[in-house]
Amino acid sequence: MLQIDQLHAHYGLAHVLQGVSLKAEAGEVIGLFGRNGVGKTTFFKTIAGWLRPTGGSVTLDGKTLTGSSPDAMNRAGFAFVPEDRRIFPGLTVEENLMMGLLGRRGGGSKIHLESVYDRFSRLAERRKQAGNTLSGGEQQMLAMARVMVAEPRVVLVDEPSEGLAPMIVAEVFAIIREMREAGTIVLLVEQNIHEAISVCDRFMVLERGQAILTGEGDDNDDRKRLLEVLAI
Template sequence: MLAVDGLQAHYGRAHILHGVSLDVAAGEVACLLGRNGAGKSTTMKAIMRLLPPTGGSVRFEGRDLDGLAPHAVARIGLGYVPEERRIFPDLTVEENLEVGRRPPRPGQAPWTAERLYALFPSLGAMKKRPGGRMSGGEQQMLAIARTLMGNPRLLLLDEPSEGLAPVVVDRLAEALLGLKAEGLAILLSEQNPGFAASIADRAYLLETGQIRHHGPMAAVMADAGLRARYLSV
């Protein structure tokens, strides 16, 4: 579904991504794992064209994304939940969801507010609450729900568990497993290998803007040496 090949990216003169290659199949959850500063968020932004790549290619369902603006990438089926969440603090939960609404895609059951309230029950209990009066975990769930209102075929999730309490992380994992069961493909960026292991099928270990290892998530979790080399602080 998503094929990234030799992706290069710069911030000014700083070379951040050095030939990142990865793929995500339909219905699969793949994870970018790495320490802070490894290049995970930059990879997400380069895929979405929020940061124009300086080399390599990105193809989504066979279509080359070269030259597309971020909004055009979203319209063809890539949904992006940024690390900063970026909800509208003065809008209610209902209004935030309405802002994200896009027409349904052929052959895909459309996401509605009612379906999302079933997936995230806490949102259903606070439909009229402004986003700025929600906890960090509630805002994260709202950010994911708003993106789903665009009916994406693949979801990019950047550091969704960061700063959340363990009990909230568990609820978030449950919701993401629900999305996986629906057949939604997900590319996840994480520093927390335990959270990633609860939902991901495969892992890409990223260090200094390069993929150092990739393989089944279970194999990564079973290899203490690998985790110590690329994930421990």
């Protein structure tokens, strides 16, 4: 189980994350919603080890990981897909995927890569193509595929649908469902609430660095409150 307890973070004197808590079991997808600048990305950066928390704790299956480096968080089973996707531009599709295999607990294998190509035929066709020559949608697929080969326990996905065509957006959400089926915990930040809510088991709305609403994805009253609080 992932347990985040009263997490705080600052940028200098700015107290951006003000005590956010969350619990998730294997195979749960949790949506994190909120207006621009409320601290969603900061929450992910703080969990992923990019930003040192100034309070609170992060534990996975009882193991305390608070304040660990990004590398240590990867080894502990966390994968972060940031908004800019972080494809290695000079590396080919295959080399990018190999980087995912490096992050895999217990080491990687070529066989595993083939199963990824079976799943992502567009990437298979482009395995020798440089990362920066892929379309936006293909880059998002590569970012998700690279996470899948690492077989993480917890995936943090920041606005994966941004700038993508509806068909690719549907594909991204299908991948998130597959991750859930595989028992992965997915924390999902999305502006695309109507699409995102249908893959979320639970959700949380942030406002000025704090949770102002939590609910269940398939509960009609909770959904209504979600739309009200976001004024959409």
